Amino acid sequence: MQDLPPIGGYEPVQWKRNLPSRGFRPVIYFWLISGAMGYGFYRFYQGVDEQRELTREKQWARFFLQPLLIAEEDRNTARRYFSELKRQELVKESMSDEMKAKFEEEIYHDKSKLRLPRYTAGGPASEH
Amino acid sequence: MLGQYFSSRHEWENQDNNPLPKEFEVDEVGATSAPLLSASYFIGARCRPYNDDFLKCKDENNGGTIECLKEGRRVTRCAVSVLTDLNKHCFDSFKLHYECLEQNNHHLGHCRSSEKIFNACVFQNLKLSKEIPGVAKDKQIHLNENPIYQGTSNDKKLSSDFLKVHEKN
Numbered sequence: 001m002q003d004l005p006p007i008g009g010y011e012p013v014q015w016k017r018n019l020p021s022r023g024f025r026p027v028i029y030f031w032l033i034s035g036a037m038g039y040g041f042y043r044f045y046q047g048v049d050e051q052r053e054l055t056r057e058k059q060w061a062r063f064f065l066q067p068l069l070i071a072e073e074d075r076n077t078a079r080r081y082f083s084e085l086k087r088q089e090l091v092k093e094s095m096s097d098e099m100k101a102k103f104e105e106e107i108y109h110d111k112s113k114l115r116l117p118r119y120t121a122g123g124p125a126s127e128h
Numbered sequence: 129m130l131g132q133y134f135s136s137r138h139e140w141e142n143q144d145n146n147p148l149p150k151e152f153e154v155d156e157v158g159a160t161s162a163p164l165l166s167a168s169y170f171i172g173a174r175c176r177p178y179n180d181d182f183l184k185c186k187d188e189n190n191g192g193t194i195e196c197l198k199e200g201r202r203v204t205r206c207a208v209s210v211l212t213d214l215n216k217h218c219f220d221s222f223k224l225h226y227e228c229l230e231q232n233n234h235h236l237g238h239c240r241s242s243e244k245i246f247n248a249c250v251f252q253n254l255k256l257s258k259e260i261p262g263v264a265k266d267k268q269i270h271l272n273e274n275p276i277y278q279g280t281s282n283d284k285k286l287s288s289d290f291l292k293v294h295e296k297n
Contacts (some may be wrong), residue, residue: 057260
């Protein structure tokens with residue numbers, strides 16, 4: 001008994017290696033990636049410039065408003081200062097002369113600046 | 129009632145509520161942050177001399193809280209005049225812009241479409257234009273037609289709707 005080839009014969013023997021395609025030449029990948037990175041950096045620094053200008057815009061908007069806000073704040077401080085002066089007058093009225101002299105003594109000898117009332121006894125939270 | 133029993137529940141009465149003397153009083157601005165930011169460049173354009181005068185006074189008087197009340201009142205009156213004019217002539221576009229700012233974390237860059245409408249209206253009616261100091265006139269960021277950071281498209285949509293409504297009228 002002897003084995004015989006299948007009907008129609010054997011399939012051809014694969015003698016050649018079947019390697020996948022290697023793609024482009026290396027130098028082309030180099031330039032493609034360099035190009036993509038270059039564009040990325042270009043856009044990034046455009047964005048940096050834009051952020052700087054946006055910050056500048058925001059800062060100048062604030063500079064234009066600042067005197068207005070300071071003026072409003074100053075008026076409130078002045079209100080409390082005048083009110084404090086008035087309160088001191090009221091307190092003085094009912095004092096003996098001895099106490100009054102003590103009360104009128106200057107606390108600070110440095111006259112170069114005005115001491116404004118800084119603290120207030122807190123009112124109920126609902127009114128703040 | 130409970131204040132009788134718990135000292136921490138006392139209603140404090142020594143709060144300073146005395147008004148400012150009459151001669152120092154002035155109508156306050158009373159605008160919130162978004163309208164102020166929206167109007168800031170026009171306040172700057174009209175009130176620059178008053179602002180500079182006030183700050184110079186503060187600088188020369190070592191803080192000048194009491195000395196510069198007069199200049200401060202001028203600053204406030206000028207800002208109020210700008211806001212009054214904006215409300216009178218450009219109320220709709222002003223509102224469109226500051227509501228956009230309110231919705232976009234006060235990012236001016238996210239509200240360019242409405243700002244364009246608003247600036248055009250202000251220039252037409254009040255002859256005030258927005259100009260950021262320190263940059264050339266053609267490099268101003270708010271005139272950039274194709275910025276990288278432009279937020280959502282919501283402002284563009286609202287602005288085009290606004291334009292459609294106003295072209296019909």
